[in-house]
Amino acid sequence: MKSLFWKIFVSFWLALILFAGLTLWATSHHLEKTRSEANSSQPKFKTIKYIKQARDIAQSGDIKTLRHWLKQLDRRETIPYLLLNEDGDDLLGRPVAFRLQQRILRLKHNSNHENHDNEHEHRHPYRRTITLNGQHYHLIPDFRAVTLNRVLNRPRVITTPILLATFVSGIVCLLLARYLTAPIGRLRQASKKMAQGDLSQRVSPSMGRRKDEIVELANDFDHMAEQLQILITSHKQLLRDASHELRSPLARLQVALGLARQHGDKDITTDLDRIDREAERLNELIGQLLSLTRMETGTTKIQREQIELDKLLEEVANDASYEAHAANRDVKITHTMPTTIKGNSMLLNSALENVVRNAIRYTAEDTTVELSLQKDIEKAGWVVIKIRDHGPGIPEEMCESIFEPFVRVGEARDRQRGGYGLGLAIAKSAIHLHGGNMSASNEDDHGLSIFIQLPVNNL
Numbered sequence: 001m002k003s004l005f006w007k008i009f010v011s012f013w014l015a016l017i018l019f020a021g022l023t024l025w026a027t028s029h030h031l032e033k034t035r036s037e038a039n040s041s042q043p044k045f046k047t048i049k050y051i052k053q054a055r056d057i058a059q060s061g062d063i064k065t066l067r068h069w070l071k072q073l074d075r076r077e078t079i080p081y082l083l084l085n086e087d088g089d090d091l092l093g094r095p096v097a098f099r100l101q102q103r104i105l106r107l108k109h110n111s112n113h114e115n116h117d118n119e120h121e122h123r124h125p126y127r128r129t130i131t132l133n134g135q136h137y138h139l140i141p142d143f144r145a146v147t148l149n150r151v152l153n154r155p156r157v158i159t160t161p162i163l164l165a166t167f168v169s170g171i172v173c174l175l176l177a178r179y180l181t182a183p184i185g186r187l188r189q190a191s192k193k194m195a196q197g198d199l200s201q202r203v204s205p206s207m208g209r210r211k212d213e214i215v216e217l218a219n220d221f222d223h224m225a226e227q228l229q230i231l232i233t234s235h236k237q238l239l240r241d242a243s244h245e246l247r248s249p250l251a252r253l254q255v256a257l258g259l260a261r262q263h264g265d266k267d268i269t270t271d272l273d274r275i276d277r278e279a280e281r282l283n284e285l286i287g288q289l290l291s292l293t294r295m296e297t298g299t300t301k302i303q304r305e306q307i308e309l310d311k312l313l314e315e316v317a318n319d320a321s322y323e324a325h326a327a328n329r330d331v332k333i334t335h336t337m338p339t340t341i342k343g344n345s346m347l348l349n350s351a352l353e354n355v356v357r358n359a360i361r362y363t364a365e366d367t368t369v370e371l372s373l374q375k376d377i378e379k380a381g382w383v384v385i386k387i388r389d390h391g392p393g394i395p396e397e398m399c400e401s402i403f404e405p406f407v408r409v410g411e412a413r414d415r416q417r418g419g420y421g422l423g424l425a426i427a428k429s430a431i432h433l434h435g436g437n438m439s440a441s442n443e444d445d446h447g448l449s450i451f452i453q454l455p456v457n458n459l
Contacts, residue, residue: 351427363389
């Protein structure tokens with residue numbers, strides 16, 4: 001059976017059949033047991049017990065109490081116990097079989113012969129007479145009146161088979177639910193790991209020999225993951241190779257510039273200086289590309305050490321304030337706390353510096369870039385560093401994409417002012433290497449906040 005639809009259909013159908021079958025079997029077994037007991041001495045002793053109870057109630061002369069006792073007895077027992085008067089009518093007005101009415105008439109006839117009655121009473125002690133207010137009654141069990149409907153209407157009798165059937169069918173449904181949801185859970189875990197950057201996830205090998213729509217979904221998932229891995233690996237390889245290849249002509253260009261300065265006259269010095277600046281910017285771009293590809297491909301080996309994160313943040317703020325003051329801006333730490341994590345101080349310093357310098361670049365003049373370090377209220381064991389500027393902010397739809405390479409916001413953040421769009425991408429890669437996250441959010445009173453979340457217990 002390869003179709004998941006038919007597996008679900010047949011499984012639930014079998015569970016319902018099993019439930020109904022167990023219920024009917026248990027009920028039929030009870031009926032057969034009840035009828036077989038009619039030929040044994042067990043119901044006779046039970047009837048004698050009930051006759052004694054009825055006589056005790058009849059002595060008070062209260063017919064309402066006797067009716068109430070008889071109703072309770074009828075609710076408990078699957079065998080109907082009829083309390084018949086000398087005319088063959090039941091005290092509760094229940095229908096009486098003709099054979100029982102004839103039996104009552106015979107008992108009434110025999111009561112006129114005392115000796116015969118004593119002999120009859122000795123042979124059938126469970127048919128003894130109950131007298132209430134001068135009228136004689138006979139308590140007689142009607143074994144032939146036990147029906148399936150009567151059994152099903154007696155909760156005490158039907159509860160056990162229903163509970164048994166419910167338990168067995170529940171186990172069947174539990175196994176079915178586990179069978180259906182287990183591979184979906186594995187797909188979900190693989191999807192989460194892929195979203196975190198692990199493109200090596202594959203699901204098909206864990207499916208075993210099953211053949212249904214879920215296996216087809218797993219195969220499609222693996223094919224998608226494989227194609228994504230090939231594309232992203234090729235993309236990173238292209239960046240790395242291009243960066244390396246650009247270094248050689250760039251080095252030759254710088255050598256040629258040096259020679260041109262030695263042999264050139266003063267008229268071309270300005271043009272040479274311009275070429276030199278562009279070469280330096282190209283060298284910087286290549287360096288950033290190489291750093292980014294090394295971190296994204298995992299070739300960067302992190303030498304971890306104990307880092308006092310609060311002091312590292314103060315060091316970054318002090319270094320950045322010099323650059324900020326030159327542009328009529330300021331950098332200030334508004335809140336901090338002693339925090340020690342294990343990581344690479346050089347990478348963390350570079351990541352924080354990239355974000356802070358970016359904030360200085362876009363905050364308005366005569367404003368302050370605010371830094372804070374505190375516990376993350378959403379994740380226990382994590383801290384969050386907030387870097388907030390007072391600039392124009394960014395479009396809401398770009399709050400996630402600004403961490404991607406070569407993404408710049410609008411014309412205001414052009415290459416002259418906003419760099420190459422690699423600073424935040426490099427910072428996020430460095431934070432990811434430490435098990436952390438980065439996000440951005442616009443402030444209500446203008447400005448942008450960058451949040452860096454880091455686990456404290458990242459040993």
